[in-house]
Amino acid sequence: MFLWSCCGSRALGFLSFPHRCACLLGRRQGRAAVSSSSGAHARKRDFIQDLEKEFVKIRQKTKEALPGSGWSPLHQTPGLPPEWADIVIVGGGVIGWSTAYWLKKKEAIREGVRVVVIERDPTYAKASTVLSVGGIRQQFSRPENIHLSMQSAHFLRNIQEHLNVVNEEPVDIQFNPSGYLFLAGKEQSEILEENYRTQRAEGAAVTLLTPQQLQRRFPWINTDGITVASYGLENEGWFDPWLLLNAFRRKAISMGVYSCHGEVVGFQYSTRDMKTDDGRSVALKRIHHVNVRMPNSMEYQPVECALIINEAGAWSGKVAEMIGIGNGPEGTLEGIKLPVEPRKRYVYVFHCPHGPGLECPLIIDQKGVYFRREGLGGNYLGGLSPTEEEEPDISDLEVDYKYFDEAVWPNLAQRVPAFESLKLKSAWAGYYDYNTFDQNAIIGTHPLVTNMYFATGFSGHGLQHSPAVGRAIAELILDGKFKTLDLGAFDFIRFYRGNKVMENNIV
């Protein structure tokens, strides 16, 4: 689900920007404006930070005053990644930075591991994280997913404790604990109830509502065709993904994670021929260098590393192809590609003057249409996942407004009569890192590439699982196995064996 939380709506009131990019810039400037103006967010003047600013000024002045050029015989391109690292994380989205944070948190000794996060676009223009709707829910059907969400919600609740950096602004991800509401018709009510039982068994606070209770609670819903609804009471809602990403990033960098702006273009690896039990020969690969290309240049730096974590989101499949995952005869282990590909999803922002008020959860209709309140000015975000046949072209992030008029609006209006008079304000598109096999995460190692780990393929629910997934990968690497949550069901080998780990959702 994708969200764009419009800039400054919290403090400066709703600003209407027709284009998402302008909104993006406006948000950045808006936030900067808010933090530098004294206004309502005055921090105590920090002596150390002011002193450091003075030092920077002094250094600048001496550089200008003293003669000499900046030339050095050992010219080094600025921004190169370090020549060696212990763990290289490919992808600087929320999963990447969450893993980096947890690796540093678990290392138990200072500089225990050197972690480098390589991100090719620091503006995050196409990254799934920042284009996400930002919802978090526990209403899954797989217990692992339920626990991932619950533990992530617990993390987000205590985010100050985890991600606070001394002398910096406190972390605030603007969590709206409004819950998710799944609506089910007669055909899906059994699945919903079974999911409800699973969720309750795992400890999630979910409740089932009859249409009458639904009507009483949310009078603006048209309950035609609804047999039962499932409403999340706790740990569900939505938050700002950009703020979470930045919080992880700031904390990880303060703990010593190296950040590199570059693109992974290849790997240098060595191969070793092994024989399986039945005599077939298999080539095991071990990556020993990651080639990171600098932006707008042909120069690349081979980073010597012990482990690589592929958390490149929608492009994880491409990164996996670089090491040759999937180059092999069909039906063999070598021939299994990483089944992650980008899928475009649209999110529409609309305004409705007399729509649902504050008590509006993220509602998902039985047809799959979803919407949620955004801010306090009567704006909403909504969308619908297209069917397999209608999958949009992924080469760019252009929005198809006709889709809203044809597929989304009618269903919205049918479910909430007030939405008949809505006005579409803007829209954006983002990529799911879509797992074409079973639309669930891929977490763990690869059987043939011995030092590559995966944490990708979340197909739309990566952001909400990011704290728990980061911790799981860090445990897998540093402790050798999953400790708090057993995510063994999400391993890579299930693609070979054919065990689909499917979500039994009604959407």
Place this chain on the structure above:
Amino acid sequence: MLKILIPTIMLFPTTWVINKKWLWPMTTTYSLMIALLSLLWFKWNMDIGWDFSNQFMAIDPLSSPLLILTCWLLPLMILASQNHISPEPIIRQRTYITLLISLQAFLIMAFSATEMIMFYIMFEATLIPTLIIITRWGNQTERLNAGTYFLFYTLIGSLPLLIALLLMQNNLGTLSMIIMQHSQLPNLTSWADNLWWLACLLAFLVKMPLYGIHLWLPKAHVEAPIAGSMILAAVLLKLGGYGMMRIIVMLNPLTKEMAYPFLILAIWGIIMTSSICLRQTDLKSLIAYSSVSHMGLVAGAILIQTPWSFAGAITLMIAHGLISSALFCLANTNYERIHSRTMLLARGMQIVLPLMATWWFFASLANLALPPTPNLMGELLIVTSLFNWSNWTMILSGLGMLITASYSLYMFLMTQHGPTPHHILSLNPNHTREHLLLSLHLIPVLLLMFKPELIWGWTL
């Protein structure tokens, strides 16, 4: 003497002329033959102090173990470097081997020098090939920093030594060690004489290294390639010890008062650097700090100048040279497979490489001075003589030995025992070359257990 030195120098044309296919086997074989020939140096004719002499070079029981160690180390260095140098172009491989041979030649001349100036020149000359090895073939950008530290720390210490030697030459008329040991120095009472004492010893204290001026050592050891680490740990540190032992006999009676601050630094350094070892995340860095710790004991022993302490110092120098070099080779086998020196990522190796675990075990046990290894013999002699000099040092050196035991065990347990991470399970198995390398390190230690008289020196 010349029958070892000339073949060593002839190894230069050998490396440059020999066929590419035979480069590594032949250089290894020839240097091994020279090493075996050098074992003749162990024979000591007790009537004469110095043996195997010519006009400029001679061997006595202090220099012979160090010389044999130097000659022994060259084939081991060539064996260790074979894997990581092989992808390079052939000319660079020849250059690398040339640098190693030149180090051996300089070191032979340094240890067998009878004239202090020749010793000084060779002492300085060894800096150049080592610097080239560290800065050119080291693995990371930090190697430039490491090279700078290494070069300038040693130079700042050794330039005063040149002045001091020239002053001594002026006073005595000669700097030949054979004559100097019988000389009587004039009354040394002025403040300048104290500075002269310091100038004589500072170079060697930096080289040993002494605790306060040891910063170059972890950097140089970690950034150097395996052959650089081996020669640094095994022999170049001992240059400092050897120089100190030669020159300190002439520095009485100043030593009685002047040695105190350095003794304190040395003995305190044992505990401090051992404790730092317990907090290291980088395996090579741990072994480097362990070198500083052991050399602190040696420095303390040399400064108190008793017969037992000298014997302990020499014994510990030889034993530590072999074991430290062995540990660096073991760390290198890890590094060549995992491409990372971090201890957190290379755990539980015993399951995957069991025979290497045996070598790790033996080397760690020798490092923590398990009886009856010569490491223990050296440490015991040193600790006893320090105790004799002052009872209070027992607390510090005893505590130091305790912490040494704990970090050696920590190193062994971290790398060998514990849960094996997933990516370790499919590592390449050990090459025979690696096993040969380690056995050639550890068999001399075993043999020295049976005849430590060979490395005791002339005082016991």
